[in-house]
Amino acid sequence: MSYFLPDDEAVLTACRGLALTHPGIGLCTDPLYLLATRPARRRRVALVAGGGAGHEPLHTGLLGRGGLDAVVPGAVFTSPGSAQIAAASRAAAALRPRDGVLHIVKNYTGDRINFGLAADQLRSAGIPVAEVVVDDDLATDAVPTGRRGTGAAVVVEKLLGALADRGADLDGLAELGGRVAGASRSLAVCARAHTSPVGRAPAFRLRPDELDYGIGIHGERAAHTVRPGPVGAVVTRMLHRLLDAVPGTAQGVIAVISGLGGTSELELRAISALVHRDLTAQGVHVHALAAGTYVAALDMAGFSITLTALEPDWASLWDHPTDTPLRLPGAAAAAATTLIPPAAPAAADAAPARAAVPAEGSRAFLDELHRICLRAHPDLTELDQATGDGDFGDNFCGGVAAAVRLADQQGLTGTNALAETFRDRVGGSSGPLFGVLFTALAPGADRPTADVPALAGALRRALNRITAIGGACPGDCTLVDALAPAAEALAATAPAESGRAVTNAALAAIGGAHGTAVLTARRGRASYTGGHSEGVPDPGAVAVALVLTALARVHEPHLAGDLPGLHGITRGTTPLAGTRDETPARAFKRH
The missing domain is CATH 1.25.40.340 (DhaL domain)
Structure with missing residues (x-):
């Protein structure tokens, strides 16, 4: 983004590109928001999420049938304004007769304030509103303002989108969202800072032998800098903390491994295999394993791990089909690896003596x-x-x-x-x-x-x-x-x-x-x-x-x-x- 888009129009231009490449997504430029134009027929409640740009594909990747009804992007790492949020919510509620609007909000001060003000405007207009707060970041467990909202937003939005498609009411969706957020925890590390959109240089410096342990998705420095060692040891350390924080259930977990924007698919797939290995070794059933860039911090080189402890019926919500830009893998992806035995070489292909x-x-x-x-x-x-x-x-x-x-x-x-x-x-x-x-x-x-x-x-x-x-x-x-x-x-x-x-x-x-x-x-x-x-x-x-x-x-x-x-x-x-x-x-x- 820092190098290839004009800084003053980067977010608007990106939103226009998303709408052009996905016919089921509409764009309003003033105020700026994106709208899913083909919601499921049984849906009664509009799901609205948003936040600062730079975290793509969150939230826009989950916009559409089986996901969100509207997404409100702010400037990079900056909350959208209340007028934007209110306009997007009214548009989503008016697209088809509805029973109100559910706001899905990551726990950051700007987001909480602006979504709260927008909710007041909607209620004054007679539109019922409820709120789900995502606060899953273990690195900020003891911070007075509460845990930050990070990777669990993907899980919350996916499960709520499925339940909304089944015709759930506002109270039922709000109750589920709160339970999913409470059953989810995340932790992130990085080896290189994101590129500052202003200075076009790394926002902070790490030595080659350092990892920031507990990084934030807005590029906030972690409280601890550690020597990384083998990536398997880093994954094991992160999972120990996560498993201590999420409740154990017979239904197992959803594990989401997200790159922070500058981590390759090759690395993320390898990390996902290590996560699956460690979880199964501890007797934890992995219902679904998702690896990709889902919640970025511009181009930061790092990754986050999110675990959600499943309750009955949540697995079927995760597996519910979607029509959104981002497609998340279902249960089949977490099955045991199929190992194909090597074929015996033909005589002509045999190695020389x-x-x-x-x-x-x-x-x-x-x-x-x-x-x-x-x-x-x-x-x-x-x-x-x-x-x-x-x-x-x-x-x-x-x-x-x-x-x-x-x-x-x-x-x-x-x-x-x-x-x-x-x-x-x-x-x-x-x-x-x-x-x-x-x-x-x-x-x-x-x-x-x-x-x-x-x-x-x-x-x-x-x-x-x-x-x-x-x-x-x-x-x-x-x-x-x-x-x-x-x-x-x-x-x-x-x-x-x-x-x-x-x-x-x-x-x-x-x-x-x-x-x-x-x-x-x-x-x-x-x-x-x-x-x-x-x-x-x-x-x-x-x-x-x-x-x-x-x-x-x-x-x-x-x-x-x-x-x-x-x-x-x-x-x-x-x-x-x-x-x-x-x-x-x-x-x-x-x-």
């Missing part, structure tokens, strides 16, 4: 490469962020770590474990291409002494296969630019130089990797980024240099001093390449 090698020295190459990767991971990631999508460090170094685990579990030799892992378990382009390289290197890389002709043939076979698969040639700014000179150096080794052949090949690979910094990328992801990759070496080529360096350190340890240190391999070897404090990308830019 593992080469038999002597046990002596069979893990040295893998272990050395793993040690290098532990230190090189951040540099590879940053190089790839400058030339691609930033995942190469995770893919390559994660693949090496997975090969170590596979070798430990199955007693494989080092290069066989690397070949199997990269070929079968590492995705992207790095998986198959480095799988080809490690497959070619087995078993020569694992022998206690270097067989130079065998290693030269292995690198040549890998080079030919990789160029055939990926289509890259030397000069295209890919890993081929490090692999080709290494293969040539080994093939050209004179008998008198055989004792330093692998070191020479490693130096050739390092030189080739550094040389990619001045090439124009014609293949791979760097070719998509225009001039942004200029002056930065290809991370795949750097990884090939690391592979050859590991080989040289194992097979020719007496020459290890002839090789640059890790800093020199990933950041450059000349003084112009920068200091140890510089990032890899900046160092190569200077070079």
Whole structure:
């Protein structure tokens, strides 16, 4: 919102866009409110909610049949005015003969005041009004003004919408809303503040090792800042507090995991699985599990967990069909995961047989490469962020770590474990291409002494296969630019130089990797980024240099001093390449 909409018209423009994309929603611009134009025939009471913008899809996502009749948006994080609320309520009540209006109000001072004033105006006009206050935020349990209203608004509005469609009266709806709010509690954490619409910068700063624990949906700082640890531990801590606060019932719970605007669907789904795991482990039945962005705080990176303890008949209300912009999952989504057993591979797809090698020295190459990767991971990631999508460090170094685990579990030799892992378990382009390289290197890389002709043939076979698969040639700014000179150096080794052949090949690979910094990328992801990759070496080529360096350190340890240190391999070897404090990308830019 801060970057792509005019600040003075952002909320109005967004409301217009919602009405344009959902035919059952009408828009009034003065005063501003949105109206569901096709309510259920049996509905007797109009449901009206609202609050500051910036929390979308709350409340507009639940506008329509099976949900709300009118939504009143205010400015960002600001309550709508009483005149807006009264106008929206009158319009909803007049759309079809009704028995009054129910206001659903989050417990914030501005919302309470303005909805209260609007209710007074409606009663003066002879329209019955009742109010449900949502106050579910555990982080503000001891605050004098009471708990804030947060994620439970989704559950309250969904259940009340279903009951209203069944023809319930005003008193029945108000009574249900109060019980649902009382049975619901929420807790939220964040790792990065929202972007301020005014300053277009984070509203506050957190260090990478901090979480704000108990954040508010208007971007209010939490009372506690904690060190996050694994996300599973954070989820467990949050659920302990929530379960202590909600009543236990035989019907189980509805669990809503909401992103705060800057958390990916991938993360939210993973968090939902952790929530389901912890709840079921404690014997809590999960009737429904909803994961998505439901109550945002603009673009804050964080999530909230809401638990609602169900009473009889509430589950059927949750499962009631809706015609609203936001569709919430029903009971089926909380069923046990169906695990499909893997099919046996066809004979043609079976993995190549593992080469038999002597046990002596069979893990040295893998272990050395793993040690290098532990230190090189951040540099590879940053190089790839400058030339691609930033995942190469995770893919390559994660693949090496997975090969170590596979070798430990199955007693494989080092290069066989690397070949199997990269070929079968590492995705992207790095998986198959480095799988080809490690497959070619087995078993020569694992022998206690270097067989130079065998290693030269292995690198040549890998080079030919990789160029055939990926289509890259030397000069295209890919890993081929490090692999080709290494293969040539080994093939050209004179008998008198055989004792330093692998070191020479490693130096050739390092030189080739550094040389990619001045090439124009014609293949791979760097070719998509225009001039942004200029002056930065290809991370795949750097990884090939690391592979050859590991080989040289194992097979020719007496020459290890002839090789640059890790800093020199990933950041450059000349003084112009920068200091140890510089990032890899900046160092190569200077070079």
